[in-house]
Amino acid sequence: MKDEIAYIQKQIAEKNAKTHELANLRKLLDEDFLTDAQAEIVGKQIELLKEEVDSFKQRSVTKDIGFVLDKYKKYRLESEDLANVKIEYIQLGFLVKSEITLIAGKSGGGKSLTALAISNMALMNNKVDHVLYFDMDNSISTLKDRKVDTLLNQHKERFQYYTTTHKKNGTGVSEQNIWDILSDLEKANGEEVLIVIDSAKNFLSSGADRDKNKDVSALMKKFKRLRGKKFTIILLHHTNKPQKDIDELTYAGSSAWMEDSSNAFILRHNEYKKTFIFEPIKQRSGCLQERAYIFESETISLKMTPLFESKLSKTDEMLVEAIKTFIASSKNQPTYSDIFKNLIDNGFRNNDKINAVIQGGKGLYWIATKDTKNNNRDIYQLMPDKKDSSDKSKNKQLSQSKSTKE
Known part of the structure; x- marks a missing residue:
């Protein structure tokens, strides 16, 4: 052991000596009385020493990187972390569990209506234990018309609806109350919970702009934290007004809406056939398919219909x-x-x-x-x-x- 220590000390001393010699030669190069010939000789020696000293530093970095990587080994992803991960669907080919799904459609185009049907079907088919619906968009009369009270009575605690238009015991429910709930959910395991956000732009902080990446990304980070807790999230969002083609629809606002979502759909409503067509525009997780449904008001559910027939004018x-x-x-x-x-x-x-x-x-x-x-x-x-x-x-x-x- 003593011999090894002595060898290490000798190596370090040699490296220090080379570094010290390099520093002295650089000072010598600055001397006023140095001739051009002498300066050339000193310069060549500096270059040689510089290569040696640089090689010492590279070897030192190579040695230290192993130490750093070992130090943070507990944080890196290992194969066993993915061993039991599988893609699950709340609705096959459409809604992937524990992911963020963006559904963009025209105002009055059926986003909320179909989201209620999806929520009801998820509970009826035991795909989730709870649905938490957060609504900052619709009025009380609209909720009554859509039979939200039927779902509340049918599913009891399994279906929970939070809206800023709702008054409870004479106290108004504020946006901050809703955000307090969402923040607390970050501490829970959401593996068997579906969250619906209606509509996404209304959840931006005061003064935030739906067209600015930094504002939207700040909101999406909150939803991604919930996804990290395995919550399944549906974000209802609006589309822009078509510029030329009346059938051309695209989601409104910043690119961060789609970039930070796992999957995304454009929702089209064919009024002639009374069908709703979900067209995938982004697929990061699962195997998505274009799907068409009719809304069955009696059961508050969606019935799949042949895609071609559903699109007919x-x-x-x-x-x-x-x-x-x-x-x-x-x-x-x-x-x-x-x-x-x-x-x-x-x-x-x-x-x-x-x-x-x-x-x-x-x-x-x-x-x-x-x-x-x-x-x-x-x-x-x-x-x-x-x-x-x-x-x-x-x-x-x-x-x-x-x-x-x-």
Whole structure:
């Protein structure tokens, strides 16, 4: 041991000597009476010593980094920390457990309505033990119209609704009261709790701007702390007014709204079909899918509907009916070109829309198969049940026609 200590002391002394020599040479280089030739010699020696001293420092850093890393080993992520982690869903393909999901939609577009349905279904299906709904957006009359009292009576303590418009024992509930609750929740385990924030911009601190990253990030940090406690969080948010395309929707405000969320959806309401379409615009956790639902007011729930049908407009439905009629009345199974030409001849002018409906209706209304005798071109026939209903419809029309003539 003594020999090792002596060797270490010798090494340190040599390093100190080199460092001291380098310092002396630098001073010598500043002497007024030094000739150019002498300065050149001193300069070369400084460069050599400098390389040696720098190598001492590098070796020292390499040695010290191991010490630092060992010191903080307890803080780093280990493989066993991820061993039992699994992706769970409160609603498959849509709402991932213990994550922040942003749902952005137009004002009056069904955000709160669908969030209530999701909350009710999560409790009914025992996906969570509690739902905590924080509302700084809607009036008491709106809550009554949406049957919030029904959910409160049905689920009791499992469904808790906090709103600044609510008066309890004559005392107003303030924004600070709501934030006190949210702050205290950071101390709890939220693994079996769903939190709904309605709507997110109303939870910004006084004077904060929804368009500024620093203001939004400060709010999102609070929600991320709750996520760290395994709470599942739905943030309801607004979309901007479309600039050109009426169907073009994007979330409003700072990019931090989406950046700090785990997943995000745009919610579209098809008033014609009375459907709600959730379109994923960000996916960080889980496997998300575009989903469509109808709201069932009696049960305060969402019923999934076929996506293509849910997006149809009145014009789209007219196209579907025209295609079904043409396929049913064709002597031979028509090709794509036959169908397309027939629609154009009958006054439909939007080529992109025609193509979208023909392609989207496959498997729903008609089947496309390859005609091996005709260069493998697609030929179309109605789905069996659709064909039957089409035939019945035609027979009914004929019967009515005969009755009218008689």
